[in-house]
Amino acid sequence: MTNHERILETLEAFVRTEIGVEIDRTQLVLDETRKEFEGDFTLVVFPLVKMFRSAPEAVANKVGEHLIQSLKEIESFNVIKGFLNLKMTSDYWTRQLAEAGADSNFFSPRENGDVVLVEYSSPNTNKPLHLGHLRNNFLGHSVSLMKAFSGDDVVKTQIINDRGVHICKSMLAWRKFGDGETPESSGLKGDKLVGKYYVIFDQHLRSEISELEHQGVSNEEAKKAAPLMMEVQEMLQKWEANDPEIRKLWSMMNGWVYAGFEHTYDRMQVSFDHLYYESETYLKGKDIVVKGLADGVFYKKEDGSVWCDLEAEGLDHKLLIRGDGTTVYMTQDIGTAVLRFEDYPEMTQAIYTVGDEQDYHFKVLFKILEKLGYSWAPNCRHLSYGMVDLPSGKMKSREGTVVDADDLMVEVVRAAQESSQDKGRLDSLSESEQRDLFETLGIGALKFFLLRVDPKKRMMFDPEESVALNGDTGPFVQYTYARCRAVLRKSGADPIRADLEGVQLMDKERALLRGLMSFRAEMNTAAMAMNPSAVANYCLEIAKVYNQFYHDIPILTADGAERSFRLELTRLTSETIKVGMSLLGIDVPEQM
RNA sequence: GGCCCAAUAGCUCAACCGGAUAGAGCAGCUGCCUUCUAAGCAGCAGGUUUCAGGUUCGAGUCCUGAUUGGGUCACCA
Numbered sequence: 023m024t025n026h027e028r029i030l031e032t033l034e035a036f037v038r039t040e041i042g043v044e045i046d047r048t049q050l051v052l053d054e055t056r057k058e059f060e061g062d063f064t065l066v067v068f069p070l071v072k073m074f075r076s077a078p079e080a081v082a083n084k085v086g087e088h089l090i091q092s093l094k095e096i097e098s099f100n101v102i103k104g105f106l107n108l109k110m111t112s113d114y115w116t117r118q119l120a121e122a123g124a125d126s127n128f129f130s131p132r133e134n135g136d137v138v139l140v141e142y143s144s145p146n147t148n149k150p151l152h153l154g155h156l157r158n159n160f161l162g163h164s165v166s167l168m169k170a171f172s173g174d175d176v177v178k179t180q181i182i183n184d185r186g187v188h189i190c191k192s193m194l195a196w197r198k199f200g201d202g203e204t205p206e207s208s209g210l211k212g213d214k215l216v217g218k219y220y221v222i223f224d225q226h227l228r229s230e231i232s233e234l235e236h237q238g239v240s241n242e243e244a245k246k247a248a249p250l251m252m253e254v255q256e257m258l259q260k261w262e263a264n265d266p267e268i269r270k271l272w273s274m275m276n277g278w279v280y281a282g283f284e285h286t287y288d289r290m291q292v293s294f295d296h297l298y299y300e301s302e303t304y305l306k307g308k309d310i311v312v313k314g315l316a317d318g319v320f321y322k323k324e325d326g327s328v329w330c331d332l333e334a335e336g337l338d339h340k341l342l343i344r345g346d347g348t349t350v351y352m353t354q355d356i357g358t359a360v361l362r363f364e365d366y367p368e369m370t371q372a373i374y375t376v377g378d379e380q381d382y383h384f385k386v387l388f389k390i391l392e393k394l395g396y397s398w399a400p401n402c403r404h405l406s407y408g409m410v411d412l413p414s415g416k417m418k419s420r421e422g423t424v425v426d427a428d429d430l431m432v433e434v435v436r437a438a439q440e441s442s443q444d445k446g447r448l449d450s451l452s453e454s455e456q457r458d459l460f461e462t463l464g465i466g467a468l469k470f471f472l473l474r475v476d477p478k479k480r481m482m483f484d485p486e487e488s489v490a491l492n493g494d495t496g497p498f499v500q501y502t503y504a505r506c507r508a509v510l511r512k513s514g515a516d517p518i519r520a521d522l523e524g525v526q527l528m529d530k531e532r533a534l535l536r537g538l539m540s541f542r543a544e545m546n547t548a549a550m551a552m553n554p555s556a557v558a559n560y561c562l563e564i565a566k567v568y569n570q571f572y573h574d575i576p577i578l579t580a581d582g583a584e585r586s587f588r589l590e591l592t593r594l595t596s597e598t599i600k601v602g603m604s605l606l607g608i609d610v611p612e613q614m
Numbered sequence: 615g616g617c618c619c620a621a622u623a624g625c626u627c628a629a630c631c632g633g634a635u636a637g638a639g640c641a642g643c644u645g646c647c648u649u650c651u652a653a654g655c656a657g658c659a660g661g662u663u664u665c666a667g668g669u670u671c672g673a674g675u676c677c678u679g680a681u682u683g684g685g686u687c688a689c690c691a
Contacts, residue, residue, distance in 0.1 A: 146691070345689070492639085574655085
């Protein structure tokens with residue numbers, strides 16, 4: 023039982039005997055005391071004043087008197103307005119610390135058997151990954167780590183968009199203009215090479231269109247009539263008909279893209295357990311929709327197109343199969359969702375990490391799945407996140423303002439290297455150790471920067487700030503960890519966990535310990551809310567408090583139980599930071 | 615235009631179910647390294663939480679309306 027629960031339970035019993043009323047625990051607020059007041063926990067007594075029929079302060083005093091008599095771990099209390107501040111004894115806190123230290127499972131996942139699928143990344147195979155994908159990947163990956171830590175069995179996945187007109191565009195351009203260029207021959211990364219031909223296609227297409235327009239054809243007509251467009255359509259048909267030559271070209275170029283992406287994912291330190299390919303799943307959705315039509319869930323228009331009526335749900339009508347029998351994105355998503363639940367029938371949650379421009383799409387998708395009668399439909403969640411803006415405004419590929427993921431990672435690591443060398447604390451490290459350190463710091467800074475902001479919110483990416491090491495940054499937290507480790511290294515043996523009885527806590531120690539003891543609860547709340555920013559802010563808070571403690575209070579030069587206590591506090595802080603940061607997918611260095 | 619989302623210090627962000635005097639960081643100014651890592655700590659300054667109403671013991675948080683910005687309303691993905 024947590025200390026919160028004990029206090030609340032005692033309070034409930036008190037109200038029961040005193041007033042004869044059962045109180046609703048959800049009405050009670052027991053928070054950590056704000057730092058400008060004395061105490062550890064604060065009870066807001068306003069909800070009780072009506073029952074007691076006296077002034078808030080009187081109620082607070084009465085409750086405080088009772089609690090201090092009933093619970094020996096409460097040392098004192100004070101009342102300010104309607105707030106009852108409870109201060110716990112030093113013994114209570116040292117015992118908490120000792121118990122945490124003795125508990126080998128303190129930082130272990132508590133398995134609950136729930137299977138949770140987390141989808142993220144799912145990029146377009148025609149374009150290299152960019153800054154927006156970084157936010158997506160870091161978020162999705164972090165959420166999967168958080169879910170695993172809170173005990174779920176997590177399946178990390180993505181759907182690879184490997185077919186369709188857009189793929190044919192780069193294939194066609196490569197065949198026409200590529201002159202046999204390969205990643206090997208050009209030294210270009212595979213995804214970059216394919217992306218290049220996608221752009222080339224677009225350029226040629228546009229000049230064809232404008233030529234047609236010069237001849238008096240309307241823009242709309244020109245888009246369809248352009249020779250390149252006709253060729254692409256033809257290629258798509260051949261692909262669907264399994265034309266061996268096209269399929270061969272297709273797998274070769276996809277292979278280049280995957281190799282390129284893999285390289286990027288490696289550096290990002292994200293990974294996947296199960297990949298779904300659209301080329302393997304896109305037909306499934308159609309079958310389901312056809313069956314849904316037969317079952318009367320959908321309806322057919324005169325032109326043969328199939329629709330879902332969602333007006334009763336406050337939404338619109340949604341097209342699912344075109345008049346010509348081909349499918350749309352939504353149809354494929356239905357197929358993929360069903361397939362996943364077939365693959366993992368015991369799944370309790372399916373999380374889609376996708377930008378908020380698709381909020382409506384997912385609202386519709388989940389509704390349709392529900393209408394189709396899938397019992398698991400309510401288990402689907404859209405982890406929606408806001409766009410990443412640059413100081414210059416929105417990223418636009420047309421204007422060449424897209425920040426490439428690979429370039430950015432090179433840049434942040436280089437920045438970390440420069441600042442580290444300025445500090446000159448690297449003498450004892452080998453060259454490869456130094457390289458690892460720069461990587462840890464640079465990528466850590468980038469991840470922390472992108473994860474620190476509430477996912478739901480649109481955010482500003484300032485390149486300067488993203489590599490900063492002072493202030494609310496990843497390197498600041500990493501530095502605090504390295505600092506803890508330095509203290510522990512110098513402390514000699516592993517003397518900790520001695521007898522901590524009788525240590526009187528200083529304010530900073532108390533605040534730090536209070537923060538550390540709320541670790542589990544904070545992580546669970548964050549996992550439930552799918553919110554890595556809560557984890558990042560928690561790590562920052564711990565780091566700040568530790569640094570204050572470190573600054574004000576001697577550790578190694580202290581004696582006896584005090585020294586043990588402070589070392590143990592340092593050890594628990596370092597572990598907490600390490601585990602907390604690991605949930606963000608960020609490493610921490612032993613030295614920096 | 616319909617629907618959805620956001621708006622907090624000069625800038626970037628916090629503030630769990632409505633709780634105390636709205637907090638950090640950056641930028642600016644000022645102190646602190648012969649002592650455990652100064653990538654740190656402490657201090658100063660910075661606010662009508664976009665605006666107008668409402669709900670209540672109490673509103674940045676909930677409701678209504680407005681303003682501004684963004685998204686979305688494709689037989690694109």
